[in-house]
Amino acid sequence: MALRFSKMHGNGNDFVVIDSRDGALALSVATMRSIADRHTGVGFDQLLSVEPARDGASAFYYGIWNADGSPSGQCGNGVRCVAAWLHRAGELGLDETVQIQSPSGPVAVRLIDAHTVTVDMGEPIFEPIRIPFDAPNISDRYALAADGQALEIGTVSMGNPHAVIVVDDLAAPALERLGPAVTGHQRFREGVNAGFVQKVSPGHLRLRVHERGAGWTQACGTGACAAVAVLRQRGEVDPQVRVDLPGGSLRIDWRGPGERLWMTGPASFVFEGEWPDT
Numbered sequence: 001m002a003l004r005f006s007k008m009h010g011n012g013n014d015f016v017v018i019d020s021r022d023g024a025l026a027l028s029v030a031t032m033r034s035i036a037d038r039h040t041g042v043g044f045d046q047l048l049s050v051e052p053a054r055d056g057a058s059a060f061y062y063g064i065w066n067a068d069g070s071p072s073g074q075c076g077n078g079v080r081c082v083a084a085w086l087h088r089a090g091e092l093g094l095d096e097t098v099q100i101q102s103p104s105g106p107v108a109v110r111l112i113d114a115h116t117v118t119v120d121m122g123e124p125i126f127e128p129i130r131i132p133f134d135a136p137n138i139s140d141r142y143a144l145a146a147d148g149q150a151l152e153i154g155t156v157s158m159g160n161p162h163a164v165i166v167v168d169d170l171a172a173p174a175l176e177r178l179g180p181a182v183t184g185h186q187r188f189r190e191g192v193n194a195g196f197v198q199k200v201s202p203g204h205l206r207l208r209v210h211e212r213g214a215g216w217t218q219a220c221g222t223g224a225c226a227a228v229a230v231l232r233q234r235g236e237v238d239p240q241v242r243v244d245l246p247g248g249s250l251r252i253d254w255r256g257p258g259e260r261l262w263m264t265g266p267a268s269f270v271f272e273g274e275w276p277d278t
């Protein structure tokens with residue numbers, strides 16, 4: 001049976017969104033990878049499914065798979081696109097807050113307009129065992145050897161694992177190797193999204209992310225949340241931060257440990273399509 005999908009993106013982080021409101025999506029990794037192929041398929045960083053809620057409290061569940069077919073617990077740019085998709089489907093009104101269940105737990109979304117969404121992303125998680133990251137105790141910074149370099153990282157989970165490295169130059173050639181080296185580092189037994197962040201001011205960051213399962217992306221929503229969480233925990237950024245990524249900007253609001261973190265940004269629809277004979 002042909003598979004109908006919507007192509008969407010959040011600041012250039014692109015998605016194939018599948019309407020699975022009639023039941024859980026069952027696609028093989030091979031089929032996902034075929035659809036993800038940017039030459040012979042549709043192309044996506046992540047595939048998202050919209051499914052019936054499983055927790056008896058949320059309006060819907062959404063599933064997340066990277067371009068390599070690996071699953072993830074959360075997708076910041078993706079959940080904004082799911083909210084915009086639900087609005088286009090007549091399931092969500094403007095200014096209406098609704099709970100969406102993700103593989104890592106519920107988040108709450110609210111459409112400011114048809115293309116701008118605010119998300120309550122919950123509390124950042126810093127305990128190494130919950131990221132997961134191999135470290136004897138919790139800290140706001142860790143030493144990590146990668147690609148022959150001695151790095152200082154912060155690490156946090158937004159429902160998916162993130163490492164955050166402060167750099168002076170986002171265009172440094174060394175980052176091209178460092179990204180994959182951190183993403184596949186053995187101390188992150190489930191892999192990690194590697195964010196490289198430049199501090200412009202306490203209210204303004206620039207960020208590039210080498211994503212687990214997708215590589216360098218134009219934007220990473222949970223990566224922006226993670227960068228702010230790590231730097232705010234260190235006392236180095238304001239409660240509201242603008243994060244510029246290669247594909248666009250996000251606004252992150254976080255008062256600090258014990259508080260919930262909010263992300264606001266765009267969600268764009270590109271086209272509808274049909275994938276044959278799945």
Ligand SMILES: N[C@H](CCC[C@H](N)C(=O)O)C(=O)O
Nearest residue numbers: 072075076077160220221222
């Ligand atoms: N690659 C991520 C999932 C997508 C996250 C990103 N696209 C976002 O907007 O948060 C992971 O494996 O955890």
